Amino acid sequence: MKALNTANLEQLRHRLLELQTEIGERLSNSSEASKIVTLDQTTVGRISRMDAMQQQNMAVSTRGKTKLRYQKVQAALRAMAANEYGYCRSCDESIPLRRLLAQPEATLCIRCQDNADRQQ
Numbered sequence: 001m002k003a004l005n006t007a008n009l010e011q012l013r014h015r016l017l018e019l020q021t022e023i024g025e026r027l028s029n030s031s032e033a034s035k036i037v038t039l040d041q042t043t044v045g046r047i048s049r050m051d052a053m054q055q056q057n058m059a060v061s062t063r064g065k066t067k068l069r070y071q072k073v074q075a076a077l078r079a080m081a082a083n084e085y086g087y088c089r090s091c092d093e094s095i096p097l098r099r100l101l102a103q104p105e106a107t108l109c110i111r112c113q114d115n116a117d118r119q120q
């Protein structure tokens, strides 16, 4: 498998930095959204309170996933700085450029990702 060239790496680094900003903003927005769910007991009925709580739970779980992705993006940037970017964490093969362009924070090759997904 061909290693990534400098132009590829530069493109991917740019994409990762974009993702970092984008996800970072989403995280700070959602932290405000989960704060707002402290409810006014006098105007909100029991049903809509439960609705709001459900929505809050969903927001928390989405936030967890977003946070995880943010950590992966940061880990990818660290790996890039250490010249270790683009290799599968599991089998050490280089991850194809096409996959990295679609998902620059990927840490597994498609085969290992498939295996990991199947074990879940």
Ligand SMILES: [Zn+2]
Binding pocket: 088, 089, 090, 091, 092, 093, 108, 109, 110, 111, 112, 113
């Ligand atoms: Zn692999």
